[in-house]
Amino acid sequence: MKFSISDRPIDVAGTTRLVTDRHCGALVVFEGWIRDHNEGREVERLEYEVYRPVAEKEGAKIIDEALARFAVSHALCIHREGLLELGDCAVIVCVSAAHRDAAFDACRYIIDQAKSRLPIWKKEHYATGVSEWVNCEHCAAAGNTHGEHRHE
Amino acid sequence: MKIQVRYFALFREQAGCDAETVNWSGGTAADLFQTMAAKHPTLQTQAAALVAINDEMSSWETRLHEDDEVLFFPPVAGG
Numbered sequence: 001m002k003f004s005i006s007d008r009p010i011d012v013a014g015t016t017r018l019v020t021d022r023h024c025g026a027l028v029v030f031e032g033w034i035r036d037h038n039e040g041r042e043v044e045r046l047e048y049e050v051y052r053p054v055a056e057k058e059g060a061k062i063i064d065e066a067l068a069r070f071a072v073s074h075a076l077c078i079h080r081e082g083l084l085e086l087g088d089c090a091v092i093v094c095v096s097a098a099h100r101d102a103a104f105d106a107c108r109y110i111i112d113q114a115k116s117r118l119p120i121w122k123k124e125h126y127a128t129g130v131s132e133w134v135n136c137e138h139c140a141a142a143g144n145t146h147g148e149h150r151h152e
Numbered sequence: 153m154k155i156q157v158r159y160f161a162l163f164r165e166q167a168g169c170d171a172e173t174v175n176w177s178g179g180t181a182a183d184l185f186q187t188m189a190a191k192h193p194t195l196q197t198q199a200a201a202l203v204a205i206n207d208e209m210s211s212w213e214t215r216l217h218e219d220d221e222v223l224f225f226p227p228v229a230g231g
Contacts, residue, residue, distance in 0.1 A: 032231050048230075049161050051223065053207045079230060091231050111231060117209070119202070119223075120230030121161035133162040134229045135198070 003059030003077045005050050010078050010089045019074035024096035028103040030111050032091040034084050038134070042127040048090065050081040051119040062113045070106040072097040077110055079120060153178055153218040157188060159195075162226040166195040181205065181222055182212040188224075200227035 016029055034046050059077060066075050075095045084090055093110045097103040114120075125131040155176050159167045167188065176187060181203045189195045203210050204223040216222065 051160055051225070054204050054209065054223070057207070058209060115231040116228065117202075118228060118230045119160065119204070119225045120228055121226065122229045123161075133165075133226070135162065135200075135227045 002063040002075065003056060004079075005052050005055055005059075005081050006078050007080070007082050010080065010092050012089060012092060015076070015078060015092055016094050019076060019094045019096040021073050021096055023098060024073050024103075025098055026100040026103040027094070027096045028100070028107040029095075030091075030093040030107050031089050032111070034086050034088045034090055036086050038124055041124075043086070043124050044127050045083060045085050045125045046090070047083050047123040047125065047131075048079075048081045049121045049123070050079070052081075055079070055118045055120060058118055059114065062110055062117065065113070066095070066106040066110050069109065070097070071099070071102040072106045075106055075110060077114060079114065079118070081120075153216070155184065155216060156219070156221040157184070158221065158223045160223065160225055163195060163201075163224050167192045168194075176216075178216065180213050180215055181210060184216060184222055185212075185224060198227055201225060202228065 012031060020027065036043055063075050063077060073096050077093045079091045093107050095103045095107045122134045123131050124134055153176055155174050156171065157174060158171045164170050176184060185197060189197060202225040203212055204225065205214060206221050
């Protein structure tokens with residue numbers, strides 16, 4: 001299981017253990033959490049919609065690309081779907097490698113590619129009672145190249 | 153030709169349905185989106201939108217074939 005979508009809470013410690021290896025001196029883990037604000041608005045909860053058939057296929061490709069590009073031994077990513085509350089873990093990326101540079105680079109590559117390529121959408125529910133799909137206007141303007149801006 | 157169209161997230165809300173079958177004169181995925189936007193005036197093109205055909209990520213310039221299933225993805229926002 002290199003990439004998966006889960007409708008249950010992510011077991012961070014258990015997931016991390018899946019990539020540990022005696023040959024690896026470095027483990028890099030990225031966790032994406034639900035925060036209480038976005039672009040000046042108070043967020044109460046968040047809902048992820050995922051189209052699994054394509055997300056799972058593309059997600060596996062991203063992991064394979066990372067394994068081919070960087071000198072890493074193991075990599076995996078799990079992304080949540082459904083309704084998530086503040087403080088919940090929405091996504092985890094775990095990478096192990098002999099040395100830290102490759103592990104950091106691969107982890108960054110996987111989360112960046114996952115955010116821009118996978119058919120996953122989030123609807124934010126605000127304290128005002130309003131809810132909206134989150135779209136990055138900068139991405140729309142730049143044709144989703146992400147060339148001149150970064151996501152938080 | 154007969155094409156199955158599916159909408160996701162924002163596009164589903166704009167189109168007012170999650171799927172429909174259309175009889176269409178043919179062309180690219182981008183052409184099909186324009187046809188569907190004309191049918192559903194609230195459905196709006198977005199530069200960062202993505203398209204998949206038969207569950208494979210694809211290009212807007214891909215020409216469609218009879219019985220293709222076309223998936224219109226609004227700008228994605230995982231993570």
